[in-house]
Amino acid sequence: MSGVAHVDRxxxxxxxxxxxxxxxxxxxxxxxxxxxHASSAAREITAWIVIEPDETVIIRVAKSxxxxxSFTALPMLVAEELECDWSKVKAEFVSPQENRRRDRVWxxxxxxxxxxxxxxxxxxRCAGATARTMLIAAAAARWNVPDSExxxxxxxxxxxxxxxxxxxxxIAAAAAxxxPPAQVALKDPKxxxxxxxxxxxxDVADKIMGKPIYAIDVQLPNMLYAAIIQCPVFKGTLKSxxxxxxxxxxxxxHVVKRPDAVAVVADSWWRAKKAAEVLPVSWDGGDNASVSSxxxxxxxxxxxxxxxxxxxxxxxxxxxALGQAVKRIEADYEVPFLAHATMEPQNCTAHVTADLVExxxxxxxxxxxxxxxxxxxxxxxxxxxxxxxxxGGGFGRRGIFQDFVRQAVLIAKEVGQPVKLVWTREEDIRxxxxxxxxxxxxxxxxxxxxxxxxxxIRTAGQSIIAAVSPRVMQFGVxxxxxxxxxxxxxxxxxxxxxxxxxxxxxxxxxxxxxxxHSQNAFFKESFVDEMAYAAGADPYLFRRKLLxxxxxxxxxxxxxxxxxxxxxxxxxxxxxxxxxxxxxxSVCAQVVExxxxxxxxxxxxxxxxxxxxxxxxxxxxxxxxxxxAIVYGLAAALYGEITIRDGRVEQTNFHDYPMxxxxxxPRVETVIVASGGFWGGVGETPMPPLAPALCNAIFSAxxxxxxxxxxxxxxxxxx
Amino acid sequence: xARLTVNGRAxxxxxxxxxxxxxxxxxxxxxxxxxxxxGIAQCGACTVHVDGAPIRSCSLPVSAVADRQIxxxxxxxxxxxxxxxxxxWLDLDVPQCGYCQSGxxxxxxxxxxxxxxxxxxxxxxAITNICRCGTYQRIRMAIHAxxxxxxxxxxxxx
Numbered sequence: 032m033s034g035v036a037h038v039d040r041x042x043x044x045x046x047x048x049x050x051x052x053x054x055x056x057x058x059x060x061x062x063x064x065x066x067x068h069a070s071s072a073a074r075e076i077t078a079w080i081v082i083e084p085d086e087t088v089i090i091r092v093a094k095s096x097x098x099x100x101s102f103t104a105l106p107m108l109v110a111e112e113l114e115c116d117w118s119k120v121k122a123e124f125v126s127p128q129e130n131r132r133r134d135r136v137w138x139x140x141x142x143x144x145x146x147x148x149x150x151x152x153x154x155x156r157c158a159g160a161t162a163r164t165m166l167i168a169a170a171a172a173r174w175n176v177p178d179s180e181x182x183x184x185x186x187x188x189x190x191x192x193x194x195x196x197x198x199x200x201x202i203a204a205a206a207a208x209x210x211p212p213a214q215v216a217l218k219d220p221k222x223x224x225x226x227x228x229x230x231x232x233x234d235v236a237d238k239i240m241g242k243p244i245y246a247i248d249v250q251l252p253n254m255l256y257a258a259i260i261q262c263p264v265f266k267g268t269l270k271s272x273x274x275x276x277x278x279x280x281x282x283x284x285h286v287v288k289r290p291d292a293v294a295v296v297a298d299s300w301w302r303a304k305k306a307a308e309v310l311p312v313s314w315d316g317g318d319n320a321s322v323s324s325x326x327x328x329x330x331x332x333x334x335x336x337x338x339x340x341x342x343x344x345x346x347x348x349x350x351x352a353l354g355q356a357v358k359r360i361e362a363d364y365e366v367p368f369l370a371h372a373t374m375e376p377q378n379c380t381a382h383v384t385a386d387l388v389e390x391x392x393x394x395x396x397x398x399x400x401x402x403x404x405x406x407x408x409x410x411x412x413x414x415x416x417x418x419x420x421x422x423g424g425g426f427g428r429r430g431i432f433q434d435f436v437r438q439a440v441l442i443a444k445e446v447g448q449p450v451k452l453v454w455t456r457e458e459d460i461r462x463x464x465x466x467x468x469x470x471x472x473x474x475x476x477x478x479x480x481x482x483x484x485x486x487x488i489r490t491a492g493q494s495i496i497a498a499v500s501p502r503v504m505q506f507g508v509x510x511x512x513x514x515x516x517x518x519x520x521x522x523x524x525x526x527x528x529x530x531x532x533x534x535x536x537x538x539x540x541x542x543x544x545x546x547x548h549s550q551n552a553f554f555k556e557s558f559v560d561e562m563a564y565a566a567g568a569d570p571y572l573f574r575r576k577l578l579x580x581x582x583x584x585x586x587x588x589x590x591x592x593x594x595x596x597x598x599x600x601x602x603x604x605x606x607x608x609x610x611x612x613x614x615x616x617s618v619c620a621q622v623v624e625x626x627x628x629x630x631x632x633x634x635x636x637x638x639x640x641x642x643x644x645x646x647x648x649x650x651x652x653x654x655x656x657x658x659x660a661i662v663y664g665l666a667a668a669l670y671g672e673i674t675i676r677d678g679r680v681e682q683t684n685f686h687d688y689p690m691x692x693x694x695x696x697p698r699v700e701t702v703i704v705a706s707g708g709f710w711g712g713v714g715e716t717p718m719p720p721l722a723p724a725l726c727n728a729i730f731s732a733x734x735x736x737x738x739x740x741x742x743x744x745x746x747x748x749x750x
Numbered sequence: 751x752a753r754l755t756v757n758g759r760a761x762x763x764x765x766x767x768x769x770x771x772x773x774x775x776x777x778x779x780x781x782x783x784x785x786x787x788x789g790i791a792q793c794g795a796c797t798v799h800v801d802g803a804p805i806r807s808c809s810l811p812v813s814a815v816a817d818r819q820i821x822x823x824x825x826x827x828x829x830x831x832x833x834x835x836x837x838x839w840l841d842l843d844v845p846q847c848g849y850c851q852s853g854x855x856x857x858x859x860x861x862x863x864x865x866x867x868x869x870x871x872x873x874x875x876a877i878t879n880i881c882r883c884g885t886y887q888r889i890r891m892a893i894h895a896x897x898x899x900x901x902x903x904x905x906x907x908x
Contacts, residue, residue: 098847098883231843238848239836239855241783241823248782281766301773302766374787374795374849374882423849424882456788651843659846662884685792685880694874696886
């Protein structure tokens with residue numbers, strides 16, 4: 032496989048190798064230790080698989096690796112069917128330009144929505160089976176025996192009648208010349224030997240050695256550094272910049288003005304940042320400069336009884352059933368904007384020449400990065416090379432909107448030298464595409480047995496779809512906003528209505544780990560607890576009744592409760608809460624054990640998280656992602672809040688947008704209830720139930736019902 | 751001009767005296783393992799050892815470290831052998847995205863040098879670095895594993 036021939040880039044790769052010890056040849060930077068190289072097309076069996084004479088099996092990964100483990104789990108799907116020796120497998124990223132050049136042979140590279148496995152499993156397993164068939168055919172031809180007399184296992188082909196053997200590495204070159212079979216049969220899941228087993232991550236070695244594997248680590252000859260200051264009021268514009276203030280500051284090369292930002296380009300990032308901070312800039316915030324969290328919240332509350340809502344699902348006659356109910360309960364909920372705060376701040380390095388645009392970028396979608404770079408530079412897509420790097424966190428920040436790519440390309444084009452743009456943490460917190468604000472009014476009618484006969488959910492908030500693809504909404508409601516409350520609502524209530532009153536703001540919104548599930552699970556599962564309390568029922572047993580016709584959900588709920596010992600007493604002073612939520616085609620139930628100190632401090636001691644993702648490809652990945660989602664959700668539940676004042680974000684860095692730290696980490700116990708038969712996600716699913724399960728535990732501890740987040744805004748001190 | 755000793759090697763660097771050590775390591779010396787996360791000593795992604803003590807290099811001007819011994823993640827493994835902390839990190843699959851892990855490992859290596867068998871409470875106090883992927887549970891396990899390994903092998907962290 033040959034990439035864009037580019038002598039300068041090879042010398043860059045050599046410089047990376049000198050620093051990091053990573054050997055890099057060919058069209059992209061490979062990862063793994065010992066380093067593998069993107070090899071010649073001659074040894075490519077299929078687009079996904081290269082087998083070296085030394086038996087190394089290189090499996091290509093089209094999705095991005097941002098910590099979620101796709102770099103390991105996706106090759107497992109290939110290796111299962113290939114019958115190679117897993118210990119010989121190295122993973123390698125596919126480049127977006129190669130994908131484009133080869134008619135997207137590797138499919139869609141977008142990495143999000145916990146879909147990496149479900150969206151690619153069929154292609155990957157078929158790729159493995161195809162290559163295995165070709166390897167066997169090549170060996171059979173060498174021996175002059177029928178293919179059917181040969182079998183492959185652990186990287187060795189055996190002619191069964193004679194016992195002769197041939198390794199994959201020795202026959203790979205011949206196999207590459209075999210015509211791929213038109214069809215392949217995939218293994219029955221009961222015959223899997225690799226899928227379903229705990230396999231260690233393939234990317235750990237580089238990550239414990241400090242290898243330069245992230246975009247922010249790229250160094251190019253003749254490279255300059257850019258720091259950027261963006262208009263603090265979203266959608267505002269740059270009025271003027273007084274560059275004379277920078278006279279006398281050392282190392283400053285350029286001041287690049289954009290309609291909504293100013294970048295200072297210098298010979299070191301520290302100099303660029305210092306200069307950007309003292310640069311006198313005036314902005315025009317426009318009308319949005321008067322917007323605040325209180326005005327946004329007031330709009331949401333108005334929307335909870337407004338007439339302009341669009342219906343998402345409507346079963347039975349909810350108003351009539353509410354009128355006839357024995358008991359009626361109602362509660363309003365609200366949640367704030369949230370920032371992603373990836374540990375690696377937004378950055379992109381760009382080199383724009385007459386012939387080529389090259390970018391090094393932390394991207395969840397390399398093809399979108401390529402398209403943005405081409406558009407920004409004004410060149411055809413064929414003139415762009417995207418170097419996909421390991422991501423220092425993603426969580427949805429670096430997929431749809433890659434604002435940093437456009438900025439870096441425009442700056443580098445104006446400067447005429449390679450430029451590394453690195454945002455400060457302050458810019459990162461204040462210029463995100465935030466988890467949208469949302470509110471809900473929940474109304475339920477209970478019958479004489481305390482069970483709900485009517486449930487009405489009014490939601491209000493900001494639509495992501497309205498910003499991303501408004502055409503989708505021309506014909507109805509933003510169904511995305513109602514995730515978890517439509518057909519995926521697990522509880523059976525005969526009269527059920529959910530609708531959405533859209534209230535958009537000037538604050539940019541985007542997908543944030545689990546998207547709208549994070550808000551809706553909090554609303555739904557908190558209110559189910561309120562129903563259970565009104566009914567005088569145990570919250571676990573109450574949910575069981577509502578799930579009587581949902582065996583999959585019931586099994587997961589039961590697994591969480593059983594593992595947690597729901598029917599036993601928790602330690603003194605510790606209280607339990609439970610929640611269940613469907614998302615990303617998987618089911619997750621959690622039991623949280625928490626205590627509330629007399630001073631109001633909440634402490635989460637233990638979280639039992641049960642998940643049914645259908646097929647559990649790598650149980651280790653599922654455990655890691657469960658722990659990850661719980662930390663992400665717990666930080667948000669305890670502290671997470673982006674507030675707006677004078678049209679701008681008030682928070683700036685980790686001191687005022689705090690994160691969970693090790694001392695606050697609960698013990699997490701992951702229970703995998705893999706029922707098989709489908710491919711669900713695991714990266715996001717364990718997050719939505721966390722906040723409501725925690726708040727339900729707090730209710731149990733204090734009798735105080737939490738109807739808004741974060742918890743830091745609530746006074747939980749003992750009376 | 752400042753004189754630095756990093757991973758046992760002396761460097762003369764021509765940088766502004768207020769430049770934080772982090773940026774000298776990364777942009778002047780090309781040691782990219784030490785990371786920028788916040789710039790205000792909150793997250794610890796930039797943790798290095800200065801005379802053996804864990805220091806957040808984003809907030810330490812280079813002028814303050816002249817004639818002091820600096821160790822970065824690149825200098826932690828000795829003679830091709832992983833440090834006990836790195837070994838435990840590898841064994842327990844601690845890193846996810848990995849971005850904060852250099853700083854975590856350096857903070858933990860310093861802790862174990864000071865307290866070879868830290869209690870959970872001591873770990874809570876000492877390890878305040880931020881990880882957004884949520885690797886904390888495995889970090890705690892790996893700290894205990896590394897401590898146990900050091901006891902078995904009779905070696906101390908550097």
